[in-house]
Amino acid sequence: MNGLNAALAELDQLDQDFRAPQPVDIAICPPATLISAAAARLSGGAIALGGQTCHPAPQGAHTGDISAPMLRDAGARYVIVGHSERRADHGETNASVRAQAQAAQGAGLIPIICLGESEDQRRAGQARAVVEAQLDAALPDQAPFVVAYEPIWAIGTGLIPELSDIAEIHDAMRANLLARFGADVAQSVPLLYGGSVKPDNAVAIFALENVDGALVGGASLRAADFGPIITALKASDGA
Secondary structure, three states: OOOOHHHHHHHHHHHHHOOOOOOOOEEEOOOHHHHHHHHHHHOOOOEEEEEOOOEOOOOOOOOOOOEHHHHHHHOOOEEEEOOHHHHHHHOOOHHHHHHHHHHHHHOOOEEEEEEOOOHHHHHOOOHHHHHHHHHHHHOOOOOOOEEEEOOHHHOOOOOOOOHHHHHHHHHHHHHHHHHHHOHHHHHHOOEEEEOOOOHHHHHHHHOOOOOOEEEOOHHHOOHHHHHHHHHHHHHOOOO
16 A cells, blocks of 8 residues: 555656566556556556456455456556455455455456465464465466465565575475476466565575565565666576
8 A cells, every 4th residue: 555646756767777578577566546557657668567456256346346357457467366464454365365366367367376474373383384275275276377475474574584494485385386287387387485575685585496586565666676676586597
């Protein structure tokens, strides 16, 4: 819930810096109020747009909600579903996240499915089990989709897991996808890390084998912070 029309100037700077075709995928997920205006400004460039959530129904009497077809109509290509803040603030469950992901796919959007453990679960040694349970319950039955691992305790706190811990979870997620979908699909699904990603830690995170990119929160609000993260990904083997 950040960003008014004045913030589109940051988007203009990113578009200027990364307008040519890029070797990596770049997407911005602004508030729904800015998607149409952002789409007009980014037309013909390399930066895609996404929504921050969607309702599982395509239309209906759901005052205040926004559907996947509405996001697509406004110019979005992606939509984030199941972010921990949505789960905490709006009671979203793995089942409802799966329904949202399926609705997104039905509207021609690519869902970015968020999952991650709490601090208590991490301390109890349950992080991997929690993430794998979320994968089993929240993923749709077919691609395309993106998976974003965001340890809840790292979001906006400046804290991140040890690199070995990030690697463990991402390796486990890839193995889970391999077992469920087979090699072709599993290798095509981007696995993103999110949670206090910044220019000064992005290079090390992107060097991990099964980290394909990042879901960036606070550092995406300013082009001066987000641009170097994109550059770090371009310099890595990420995609």
